[in-house]
Amino acid sequence: MEFSGKERKVALVTGANKGIGKEIARGLARLGITVLLSSRDPERGAQAVSELAGEGTLLFLQLDVTDQASVSAAAQEIADRFGKLDILVNNAGIAVKQKTTSEVTADEFRKVYETNVFGVITVTHELLPLLHRAPAARIVNISSNRGSLGSESAFRGQPYISYSTSKTALNGITAHYARELANTPIKVNAAAPGHCATDFNNYSGPRTPEQGAAIAIKLATLDEHGPTGGFFDDNGPVPW
Template identity: 50%
Template sequence: MSERRIALVTGANKGIGYEIAAGLGALGWRVGVGARDEQRRAAAVAKLRADGVDAFDVPLDVTDDASVTAAARLLAEAGGLDVLVNNAGVTGGMPQQPGDVDVATVRTAVEVNVIGVVRVTEAMLPLLRRSAAPRIVNMSSGVGSLTRQSASAGEHQTGPLSVAYAPSKSMLNAVTIQYARALGDTNILINAACPGFTATDLNAFRGVRTPQQGAAIAIRLATLPDDGPTGGFFEDAGVVPW
């Protein structure tokens, strides 16, 4: 492994992912900018470098086995991996209300938000196991909280009706727990992060938080001390109920 800590942030060419990369870079990390769009990825790397971040290009489509395998190989050649931030995500499309949703919409959300995370995590685990302080952060959402989804109006109910995006985040939370259980006897800490209602293209920029604010919880979980939590779901204010 490289002496300098290395992170991979998926979907890092814009929004919250970009700010996570920028935040880790500001802490002195070397950051792999994972994204599938070549032009946007290159522009993000150039902007980060202009701001003094040691950023490098990682071509990555989380829905493609060959792309993920190639990304893992690139990181191994770059010196290894200490932190994986699974940030890439999609809504799946609209509409998502029960009774008016296309199954393809659900499939798209799950393919990226869940299967994509599993695919990338599996490919990166061999590198993470060689790190002295490996961390995995899965970017979830408050709408993935079953407790909040089922709350009565006015009692922390969150998000509109959704049978694609919200359930995909609930499944991602469950996946996070399973990995935490499996990795419990290792030094790998894995947690889910809720960035809050952040203004990104995912919600047509209706969010009330900035991408930099949304990135803060991921940066905190990526830099946890060795005795930090694992298998949890966190937002800025603390623990999010499952």
């Protein structure tokens, strides 16, 4: 099946029933893109879609990024309904309660990495064939300034080693996918939303989720001249 550039774009945002993910879904829908708002919990996902009624075309898609069967089923549903995927925003992420670096156990690392790293790989791998079928797909991985090894701001405040290093790994994964896809129309970038007020951090951030979503929306809608293989926040490139 062939698709023309004039056809409506389809985007998938993982972990989009609240916070920054929900605002990314809202922003993309406002641009006329059909947005698949995904969540592990069907009730919460459906509620989010209901709350965004009137913003554009948003559809709920059940998806647990840590469950291969769930990811495969979601990919099949997208293939059956749309035949392609134009935008993938890997937003789903978790963190464990903060501890000092030496107190964090290997099991706590595994729990965080299962969603923040392996979940992204699982989803991207499964959906890449559909991304190749779009005229010029975009992949955006939601990272964090805490994932930067070259930014001093990443180390301010209490250490958060499992979460921070999961985002460092995600940045590396972003660079590798971008390198492999460099000769295709697909662009792959990582976004740092900044410290936003969400339940992820007990609403301690000075930025709103809408502000945090802006860089992801920008990277998800890059034109053919836009960058690939980069790590960006609102101010431009972030040091790796």
